[in-house]
Amino acid sequence: MNVVELKQEAPAGLVKVSRHGSVLRLEMNNPPANALSIAMMEALKDEFDAAREDKSVRVVILASATPGKLFCAGHDLKELTVHRADEDRGRAFFARTMKLCAEVMQTIVHLPVPVIAEVDGLATAAGCQLVASCDLAMCTDTSTFCTPGVNIGLFCSTPMVALSRNVHRKQAMEMLLTGETIDASTAREFGLINRIMPRQYLNQVVMKYAEVIASKSxxxxxxxxxxxxxxxxxxxxxxxxxxxxxxxxxxxxxxxxxxxxxxxxxxxxxxxxx
Structure with a gap:
């Protein structure tokens, strides 16, 4: 069987799900980095697909189950590296990973309800792509963002798609070419983030926005x-x-x-x- 067609059983609890009225909250729970492994991406996609079918869901909030650390560190580099031992040096697995990642990001965009990223920590590489793919993004004043692939010889080409559709081209290229980390204020200036606030107010403000949106038709x-x-x-x-x-x-x-x-x-x- 072609490895691209295989689907792993996602470990239980990779995405914590809770409901607050018509607001669905999804928390990535893949410590320590919330890396977007195959299992993690499949779990996220499953939850987004379920939200699409649930007519009672009006807004989705995407957050981390371990706030204050890493929102999402992007692809699981250890998982990718293991497959370099495959007969094709990992090509099929790499293709599967990137295809699934693109599906997750497009699922967010095509979801009939808004998705709000609630960021408290570092969002890097495909994690930054995840933030850029959401309709709105709120973060703490200590959150940071980067697309550092260039530093390890792997240009953030797929994160570039969402990033370049959210921020000015020159600012997107600055992030992509330097790989440097930007703070919350710079992320808002670039257009990646809507609002910044102290950690103790993040959930409260995000819920306020979610409830306002959920009150609309x-x-x-x-x-x-x-x-x-x-x-x-x-x-x-x-x-x-x-x-x-x-x-x-x-x-x-x-x-x-x-x-x-x-x-x-x-x-x-x-x-x-x-």
Missing amino acids: PLTVKIGKEAFYRQAEMTLSDAYEYTAGVMVENMMARDAEEGIGAFIAKRKPEWTGE
């Missing part, structure tokens, strides 16, 4: 998130043509009719998700 949020990423890859004229059509279809939704009616009547809307 789920259909409207789904439409908006999909349109945001699709139009970003289009030319200006194509983007306007596409989003004009999206607006028309959105106007036909019952939630839009209800929301506009509630605004005019100065009452709270009652969303049905239709």
Whole structure:
């Protein structure tokens, strides 16, 4: 059997799951580094796929089960290195790893609900990619970020995809070419992070944002998130043509009719998700 098609059984507890009303919280629990091993990525993808099917989920928070240390250290270099002993020097396993990583990142982007990264610690390489792939990102004032692959002879090419779609090109290249670690303030200046706060307020602020978003029409949020990423890859004229059509279809939704009616009547809307 082709090794690329194999799927390992993920160790129990790699992702801690909890619910707070309509907010789903996923905590990476692969100490000490929350490395994105095959098992870890499969566990994350499984949880995101489950969230897609659960219509009661309005927002997903992605965090670390060990805050204050490492949010995520990227790929498991030890796991990758072991497969250099394979007959093909690891090529098939490397391809499997990168393919699965791309699937996880795209699953986040294509999820019909927003994903908020709650970062307290270091997010490096594919861990930084994970932050960049989320729709929003909040961090503590001691968190740091980097794409250091160039330092070990492995350019962060896949992290570059998410990074270059979130920060200015020259700033993305600065991170990719130097491999240097940036602090939280610089990450916010670059556009990688939305908000910075002291550790004791992180969870509280993230939950506040999640609850505000969860209070909106789920259909409207789904439409908006999909349109945001699709139009970003289009030319200006194509983007306007596409989003004009999206607006028309959105106007036909019952939630839009209800929301506009509630605004005019100065009452709270009652969303049905239709």
